[in-house]
Amino acid sequence: MEEENASLILEGSTPSILPIPDEIDEHFGRGPGSKGLREVFHNSVMTGSRTRSVLLLHHILSTSYFPDGPIRILDGLGASGIRARRWLTELPIEQSKRLDVHVCDILPESLEWVDKNIQRFDLDRSIKLILGDLRSRVLEGGWHWIDLDPYGSPIPFLDPVIQALSRDAILEVSATDTAALTGSSKGPTMRRYGAFVRTDKWAHDSGLRVLMANIARIAARHDRSIEPLLSVWESHHLRVSVAVKKSKRGASSVEKYIGWRIANPTSEELQSSIDANLHPHGCPERSQPFCFLPFRHPVNHEDRRVSGPLWTGPLASKEVLSSMNLEVAEKLCIPDTVSLSSWGFSSDEHSTLIEQSKKSITQSIRRFSEESKVEPSSSLLIVDRLHPHIPLLGPPSPTKLAEALTDSGYSSCVASYPNPSILTSAPWNIIYDIALEISNASIE
Numbered sequence: 001m002e003e004e005n006a007s008l009i010l011e012g013s014t015p016s017i018l019p020i021p022d023e024i025d026e027h028f029g030r031g032p033g034s035k036g037l038r039e040v041f042h043n044s045v046m047t048g049s050r051t052r053s054v055l056l057l058h059h060i061l062s063t064s065y066f067p068d069g070p071i072r073i074l075d076g077l078g079a080s081g082i083r084a085r086r087w088l089t090e091l092p093i094e095q096s097k098r099l100d101v102h103v104c105d106i107l108p109e110s111l112e113w114v115d116k117n118i119q120r121f122d123l124d125r126s127i128k129l130i131l132g133d134l135r136s137r138v139l140e141g142g143w144h145w146i147d148l149d150p151y152g153s154p155i156p157f158l159d160p161v162i163q164a165l166s167r168d169a170i171l172e173v174s175a176t177d178t179a180a181l182t183g184s185s186k187g188p189t190m191r192r193y194g195a196f197v198r199t200d201k202w203a204h205d206s207g208l209r210v211l212m213a214n215i216a217r218i219a220a221r222h223d224r225s226i227e228p229l230l231s232v233w234e235s236h237h238l239r240v241s242v243a244v245k246k247s248k249r250g251a252s253s254v255e256k257y258i259g260w261r262i263a264n265p266t267s268e269e270l271q272s273s274i275d276a277n278l279h280p281h282g283c284p285e286r287s288q289p290f291c292f293l294p295f296r297h298p299v300n301h302e303d304r305r306v307s308g309p310l311w312t313g314p315l316a317s318k319e320v321l322s323s324m325n326l327e328v329a330e331k332l333c334i335p336d337t338v339s340l341s342s343w344g345f346s347s348d349e350h351s352t353l354i355e356q357s358k359k360s361i362t363q364s365i366r367r368f369s370e371e372s373k374v375e376p377s378s379s380l381l382i383v384d385r386l387h388p389h390i391p392l393l394g395p396p397s398p399t400k401l402a403e404a405l406t407d408s409g410y411s412s413c414v415a416s417y418p419n420p421s422i423l424t425s426a427p428w429n430i431i432y433d434i435a436l437e438i439s440n441a442s443i444e
Helices: 032-037 044-061 082-090 108-120 134-140 155-163 186-193 203-221 248-252 267-275 318-323 326-333 337-343 347-364 398-407 428-443
Strands: 006-011 014-019 071-075 099-105 128-131 143-148 165-175 224-234 237-246 258-263 290-294 306-311 379-382 412-414 421-424
Touching: 006 044, 006 337, 006 347, 014 082, 014 108, 044 082, 044 165, 044 224, 044 237, 044 318, 044 326, 044 347, 071 082, 082 099, 082 108, 099 108, 099 134, 108 128, 134 143, 134 155, 143 155, 155 165, 155 203, 165 203, 165 224, 186 203, 203 224, 203 237, 203 248, 203 258, 203 306, 224 248, 224 318, 267 290, 326 347, 337 347, 398 412, 398 421, 398 428
Parallel strands: 071 099, 071 143, 099 128, 143 165
Antiparallel strands: 006 014, 165 237, 224 237, 258 290, 258 306, 379 421, 412 421
């Protein structure tokens, strides 16, 4: 290939040339630990995140969310620029031609490699390169879409980024400081996010909710409200996508979806949660794994059962979850052999590359279509934590439990959460009886 000291890679249906790393070890390319190994940072573990970004952009541009005209879109911490180039390469031409794409990075060598890729693969539409600190450069303002994918916490960037959004905008935010967001590092959890998180099986869900609450509260300071579109815990990072609207009324009601998660709640706490419409399962007289309480409910901050403040509302949009389907993803994000040849990939590699793209896409959107069918108020119930609240002989199969609850008239599904779990809004008495029946039957 023409570019010396570069390797040719494929992500989705987008090719890239990247500098060959100075050193390679068993962890190369897997998470932020490999950041310093290449002249330009490229994290292959974030492939699924970038695939979902393409699919979300495709969905939003297929609606009337944005008025006609160009869409100013910014890859805020661009690094190799692969996300921005995937937007342009993989979206249908009628959508990609609307995009006014910018990539910002503080490192000039990163932008040099973005430009080399633009030149090498003859993108029909150019990408504007912005050199400098995102926190100052973003304030040029008027952005319809900003992607914020930092190395570590997004908190230092959120205030200027939200200020710079247009009246109706989309914000996507990643966080790789999972130890802070999940409560493992309690000092950073409080220092960065003003929260405390119980380190249990729900810690990553709590982390997503702490991040969402911080975005909502920062947005409210600037007379804006948010609507969650998608939230994912994957590998080493947490990721949320939200619609942001200019709305003083919405900003003033920010407390509506901010509160506390209480583990092993008392009957009084369960009743308070039910009264606040935060607990769809009812049944305050029976022990349950957790509940949410509203922000103004008094809580003891020394109580280790408490996590928060955090987002207590839905973490995703049913419409967005439904749009994350395999048929659309394969149409957009899998290359054809003609393109692979034109980019310089050997014909011997084609079948392997296509199969790898299919596998990556399937993993990146697994179970989202099923999750779109359940009620937005559904709770995340981890099956091996139903005991001792239900006297089980063993944890029930998540698939069998979700199917049985659905058959009983309460739409439920296996969750995309890494711990074996379901999403359901079924009454607790129904969950109790069906889980007990399934567990006992599996032992007999």
